[in-house]
Amino acid sequence: MSALPSTVADADAYHRRYYSDTFRFGQGTEQILDLLTRIPPVASWTDLGSGSESLLWACALRAVRLTAVDADPARLTRLAADAHAGNPRDVHRIALALAGTAPTTEVFATRTRSLHTTLIADLFTPRSPTPPALDRALGADLVTQFGLLGLTTTPAHFLHAFARLHARLPVGGWAAGANWVPADPEGRVTLTQALYRHTAHRSGLDLLHLAALSSADPDFPLVWTYLARRHS
Ligand SMILES: C[S@@+](CC[C@H](N)C(=O)[O-])C[C@H]1O[C@@H](n2cnc3c(N)ncnc32)[C@H](O)[C@@H]1O
Incomplete structure (x- = not known):
């Protein structure tokens, strides 16, 4: 694998810090869940750079079939184990409740x-041709990424990665996500409203929502959230 922009911590440390038990209010998560509830039920959903966290976002989504894509097998193994176990932690129960759904084990099990x-897959290193499984995954009715594209290093890197990862989204398909801005921006893209707007336009997407929210996490004091839909 090529030298990749790195995420904040390894699989276990990241999970413990952000998603272990308690719901961390004030860090943008509740707004992201609220945004996701605006997406209608979809047959297929692909979460890019999913880590082990797709089940949190699944609490607010009504998707029949989820494909989780990540470069780190350890995170995917944890995700699959959590999905198999089907036991909601407090963080999931609160997410279900915030999404307006009964926070029960049964409801969580339907999401998992x-x-x-x-x-x-390494989503930042394009392979030509795209492996068939990834190609199919990118053609889902909903493509999300939470924290992946914020790892890009320059505006051009962000634009090209976003456009490539959404090129297979069908007409009418949905794109949603969030990117956290580190207090120390060294080596990370500077996200701006203009960059998101330009990127959505170049990707053939209508930007339906874009917001920069302040967060109580001192290491990541800002989070950008977006919702978009392919028009052509
Ligand atoms: C900030 S974490 C976000 C995890 C999760 N989506 C969430 O909601 O918390 C970024 C994720 O992107 C993954 N990642 C980083 N570089 C990647 C790459 N080149 N291709 C695929 N996944 C990558 C990491 O393994 C990690 O799971």
């Missing part, structure tokens, strides 16, 4: 059952 495939 949507995990259909996990796919190990």
